[in-house]
Amino acid sequence: MAAPGDNEDVLARYRSPLVSRYASAEMGYNFSERKKFGTWRRLWLYLAQAEKSLGLPITDEQIQEMEANLDNIDFKMAAEEEKKLRHDVMAHVHTFAHCCPKAAAIIHLGATSCYVGDNTDLIVLRDGFNLLLPKLARVIGRLADFAEKYADMPALGFTHYQPAQLTTVGKRCCLWIQDLCMDLQNLERARDDLRFRGVKGTTGTQASFLQLFEGDHNKVEELDRLVTAKAGFKRAYMVTGQTYSRKVDIGVLSVLASLGASVHKICTDIRLLANLKEIEEPFEKEQIGSSAMPYKRNPMRSERCCSLARHLMTLVMDPLQTAAVQWFERTLDDSANRRVCLAEGFLTADIILSTLQNISEGLVVYPKVIERRIRQELPFMATENIIMAMVKAGGNRQDCHEKIRVLSQQAAAVVKQQGGDNDFIDRVRADPYFSPIHKQLESLLDPSSFTGRAPQQVAKFLKEEVRPALIPYQSKMGGKIELAL
Numbered sequence: 001m002a003a004p005g006d007n008e009d010v011l012a013r014y015r016s017p018l019v020s021r022y023a024s025a026e027m028g029y030n031f032s033e034r035k036k037f038g039t040w041r042r043l044w045l046y047l048a049q050a051e052k053s054l055g056l057p058i059t060d061e062q063i064q065e066m067e068a069n070l071d072n073i074d075f076k077m078a079a080e081e082e083k084k085l086r087h088d089v090m091a092h093v094h095t096f097a098h099c100c101p102k103a104a105a106i107i108h109l110g111a112t113s114c115y116v117g118d119n120t121d122l123i124v125l126r127d128g129f130n131l132l133l134p135k136l137a138r139v140i141g142r143l144a145d146f147a148e149k150y151a152d153m154p155a156l157g158f159t160h161y162q163p164a165q166l167t168t169v170g171k172r173c174c175l176w177i178q179d180l181c182m183d184l185q186n187l188e189r190a191r192d193d194l195r196f197r198g199v200k201g202t203t204g205t206q207a208s209f210l211q212l213f214e215g216d217h218n219k220v221e222e223l224d225r226l227v228t229a230k231a232g233f234k235r236a237y238m239v240t241g242q243t244y245s246r247k248v249d250i251g252v253l254s255v256l257a258s259l260g261a262s263v264h265k266i267c268t269d270i271r272l273l274a275n276l277k278e279i280e281e282p283f284e285k286e287q288i289g290s291s292a293m294p295y296k297r298n299p300m301r302s303e304r305c306c307s308l309a310r311h312l313m314t315l316v317m318d319p320l321q322t323a324a325v326q327w328f329e330r331t332l333d334d335s336a337n338r339r340v341c342l343a344e345g346f347l348t349a350d351i352i353l354s355t356l357q358n359i360s361e362g363l364v365v366y367p368k369v370i371e372r373r374i375r376q377e378l379p380f381m382a383t384e385n386i387i388m389a390m391v392k393a394g395g396n397r398q399d400c401h402e403k404i405r406v407l408s409q410q411a412a413a414v415v416k417q418q419g420g421d422n423d424f425i426d427r428v429r430a431d432p433y434f435s436p437i438h439k440q441l442e443s444l445l446d447p448s449s450f451t452g453r454a455p456q457q458v459a460k461f462l463k464e465e466v467r468p469a470l471i472p473y474q475s476k477m478g479g480k481i482e483l484a485l
Contacts, residue, residue: 018347022308027350030127031343037078039123040089040116041070041096043231044107047199050226051109054219056212062103069099089113110201110208114330118197118243121342123231125252128346129191135353136187136259137473140180142360144466147173150365151458154447155278156373163377166447169279169365171454174461176269179262181469186255193251196228197244198236203329241329249319249342256345260312263352267302267309270359274299277369282362301359305352312348315341361480374447376415379424380408385444386428386437393436403433 019028029035045066052058074095081091089108097104108115151170156163199220201208206220213219228236237244273279274297281301318341322334383404390400411424425441428434437444470477 016344016347018344018351022351023347024131024350024354027128027131027347030124030131031347033075034073035124036120037073037075037092038071039120040092041066041073043116043119043227044093044096044111045070046227046230047109047111047115048103048106050199050223050230051106051212053226054213054223056106056109058106058109059102062100062106065100065103066096066107069096072099074099087113089116092116110212111199112202112208112242114197114243115199119231121338122194122196122233122244122248125342125346126191126194126232129187129194132346132349132353133184133187133191134473134476135350135357136180136184137470138477139353139357139360140177140184140466141470141473141477142357143173143177143180144462144470146170146360146363147177147458148462151455152448152451153365153367153370154374154451155370156377161272165381165452166374166378166450168451168454168458169370170458171451172269174458176262176266177466178461179265180259181466183255183259183262184469186258190251190255194233194248195244196231196233196236197240198224198228200224200240203242204240241326243326243330243334246319246323246326246334249338250316250323253316253319253341253345256349257313257316259349260309260352263356264306264309264313266356267299267305267359270302270363271299271306274302276373278366278373280364280366281359282364301355305355305359308348308352312345312352315345315348358480371447376422378445378447378450379411379422381450382445383408386434386441389437389440389444390434395433395436400433403431404428407431 045063048058048063048066052063077098078091078095081094082088085091085094090113093108097107100107147170149170150173151168153169154166155169155172157165157167157172199209200206206224209220209223210217213223224236228234270279270281274281280297281299283297318337322337325331326334386404387397387400391397407427408424411422411427414420415422425445429438429441443449
């Protein structure tokens with residue numbers, strides 16, 4: 001553990017780009033040593049306060065001394081103690097005791113290392129969710145505004161990445177929003193399902209606290225309840241081993257991995273649309289897309305999101321394997337792994353949400369390109385409408401079908417073999433057989449008549465599902481975000 005303020009050249013050591021390059025200061029602090037060890041001291045204070053209130057011989061003076069030194073952490077001393085003791089919790093017990101000599105005898109009274117370790121982890125996880133949720137809500141809000149703006153704009157749909165029936169730009173965006181709304185619910189549920197480990201002792205039996213309170217089970221239960229409430233939790237796990245169940249970590253990283261999958265899908269769609277030149281992510285005035293090809297406008301933000309989302313999706317494998325090998329009441333091979341995967345999960349989710357917010361605030365739509373692509377494909381999609389119109393005008397369906405089959409294959413050959421534009425409608429106009437409906441062709445080819453209820457679906461979805469879900473975050477929805485490096 002390095003002490004803050006060391007003179008060592010930070011550029012001479014590896015630093016995770018999750019913190020040094022990408023993540024927000026708030027999320028970086030949430031997983032910092034200062035937050036961690038400051039929380040340890042607060043938990044020791046909560047324990048002492050609760051034990052005093054239940055009759056143990058702890059003085060006001062000791063409590064006040066602890067309160068006055070919550071953030072007075074000598075990190076250099078703690079690092080030296082840990083190097084000597086090979087035990088991080090006892091190193092900080094001694095460091096806290098050094099600046100609280102009157103309270104030294106009652107710090108960590110009856111507790112095990114996991115009292116501060118696991119309970120701090122649960123606080124950090126809860127606070128991490130509280131940082132992510134408003135960011136996710138902001139992304140949903142920005143995309144909802146985009147979907148509303150383009151609810152009626154027809155666009156070529158794709159299935160199997162092949163041209164399909166028309167949708168609208170706004171309706172496609174709602175597919176993204178719906179996935180993110182599921183993630184919002186999942187993150188809220190995962191946060192709200194978190195409980196406190198509480199005051200459970202070395203193997204979860206609370207034996208040390210039962211001894212402190214001379215066999216009074218009610219006081220031990222009340223101690224657990226008081227400390228849990230002081231830490232801001234409504235409930236504690238009723239049974240634990242030395243640690244809270246590591247299945248909790250699976251639930252946490254599962255919802256983050258699911259969020260990663262959503263963001264990856266959204267940003268892949270944006271990258272594909274950028275290739276089609278229909279929609280682009282924002283591009284700065286002086287931004288360089290390629291060192292060799294100055295014309296390029298690479299979707300670097302979306303690529304970053306996809307790159308980091310892949311990392312986020314893989315992290316859930318760590319807690320799955322950790323939970324599977326926790327022997328009996330616990331084994332320490334969880335510790336080093338959890339230091340990495342839990343922090344990286346939240347830091348990565350934080351980065352991709354910030355980047356996706358930046359993308360969603362500056363999406364650029366190119367209507368003329370979208371219209372041109374529709375014109376290329378819509379004539380073939382309109383063949384059924386043309387057949388129906390001819391039948392209503394007195395034509396024979398089978399004869400009409402054969403005429404259209406021949407003309408459409410001729411037009412397809414122009415597109416595929418000659419690289420020309422789709423001239424199917426020109427061929428229909430030039431064929432006397434179709435003269436009864438020539439005046440109807442424009443209306444039969446109106447793109448808005450091929451989008452079904454897409455505009456109505458957008459309006460209903462945003463009104464009834466999306467906007468209500470954002471109400472709890474309304475006060476945090478404002479302000480644009482600056483892109484990280």
